[in-house]
Amino acid sequence: MxxxxxxxxxxxxxxxxxxxxxxxxxxxxxxxxxxxxxxxxxxxxxxxxxxxxxxxxxxxxxxxxxxxxxxxxxxxxxxxxxxxxxxxxxxxxxxxxxxxxxxxxxxxxxxxxxxxxxxxxxxxxxxxxxxxxxxxxxxxxxxxxxxxxxxxSEHQQHEAQVSKALTSAKGLVSAIEDRALNIGKAMFQELTGLKKPILDKDHILHWPVLLLYAEVMSSDFIEDFCETDISAPLPWDKENAYTRDAIELYYEAGSGVRLSKREIISTFLQGTVASHLESFGDDEIDGVKSSPKGISSIGEGRSKWVKVNERRTLHAVLKEPNLIIPGIPVFFVVSKRSSFYKEFKSGNWSLPF
Missing domain, CATH: 1.25.40.10 (Tetratricopeptide repeat domain)
Structure with missing residues (x-):
């Protein structure tokens, strides 16, 4: 069979x-x-x-x-x-x-x-x-x-937008490296959103700047502060305690951790079509710090309030070696006419969080 x-x-x-x-x-x-x-x-x-x-x-x-x-x-x-x-x-x-x-x-x-x-x-x-x-x-x-x-077609347009956003972020990081600035973790985003600096066609940085009135913890936000401008606050209060001749401007030194180049790029990509990227197409990015010497933090112990010389440009202030920019520049405004001034200058005051 x-x-x-x-x-x-x-x-x-x-x-x-x-x-x-x-x-x-x-x-x-x-x-x-x-x-x-x-x-x-x-x-x-x-x-x-x-x-x-x-x-x-x-x-x-x-x-x-x-x-x-x-x-x-x-x-x-x-x-x-x-x-x-x-x-x-x-x-x-x-x-x-x-x-x-x-x-x-x-x-x-x-x-x-x-x-x-x-x-x-x-x-x-x-x-x-x-x-x-x-x-x-x-x-x-x-x-x-x-x-x-x-x-x-939609995919190609999206990829072009991603590429543009990544190129812009890398350009910002390159400009920051050229200026030897220290960038730390973004703070106060509930007040500023995802604002970031802009590099114009003349390779000049324009920073969003947050002004905090330490005594009352109110704020003003300057969306475009050119790095070549003199660092002088513009707003003042209704009771005239913060008139131009009465106020002083400070930054907090020795505070925060300097981000790596990769972390800074990720920060600048937040809120863009490229925010999902995990690889930036450059192996040299890994492990490279945003400024020299490979120091991860600045200052020891307690942070200090450093008075800003308002005759200097914003660029000159930001490149101070003891200043870590918390995403965008943040300056504290105090009035010499206020009773709070003595407490602030003594170093007894700190951010309430």
Missing amino acids: ALLMEKGAEPQTEKELADLDAIAALKESAAIELKEEGNKYVKMGKKHYSEAINCYTRAINQNALSDTETSIIFSNRAHVNLLLGNYGRALSDSEEAMKLSPTNVKAFYRAAKASLSLNKLVEAKTFCENGLDQNPDNEELKKLLKQIDSQI
Whole structure:
């Protein structure tokens, strides 16, 4: 009997040949039946999709149909996997279908759909174009190709924006390194948001500056303070305690930890389309500090209040070696006419947090 023949053995008699033909016919019939059964399960809805996949798999495993018919079954299984969100399996089935029948347009369409869902936009476009080579009038492929082209365009625009944001952040860090400034962790963002310095076309830094009135813990915010300007506060209070001749300006020295170059770039990317980046495309960034000597903090023990010489430019003040800029410059404004002035100058006052 043909069923008892050893694997690889050639049939010797007409009986064995007939048996083999009968077995092949049975397997072919079973495969076709399983395919049709699978199609019925698909029409019955999502609850029966797993049964449809099982039928298609068993039909394929019969190894009894032509390449063209088997291609259709792979394509059908790809369709069900798409419906289930099994995009990787759908793509694999579609590719098998295309190998077996390069003219199976549905397989190209489903491969494109799966690739699109996997965000493989270039591959999706190629599948669409190859499918249209087979059938130039296929409206589904035309519509899908238009959708893919639109997403590719959006992706390219997004990548261009990310690149621009990263280039800007690196430019800021380079300018800060050139000026030997120390940047620390951003503070007071509840008052300033995600404001950051801007480097203009003349390579001049424009800083957002926060002025804190230490006695009453109110604040003023200057959005654009050019580094070449004299560091003089502009606002004053209603009771005239903070008139121009009465106020003094201070910064807190020896406070904070100097950020690394990588950390500064991450800070400057906050609030941009590139905020998600973990790699900045430059191996030299890793481990490099934002200023020389590799010191992670400045000052020892208690921080100090240092009076600002208001005849100096903002740049000259910020490059003081004992000043770590907490994201953006922060200066404390006190009035010599206030009773609070003595407490502040004595060093007994500190930020209430």
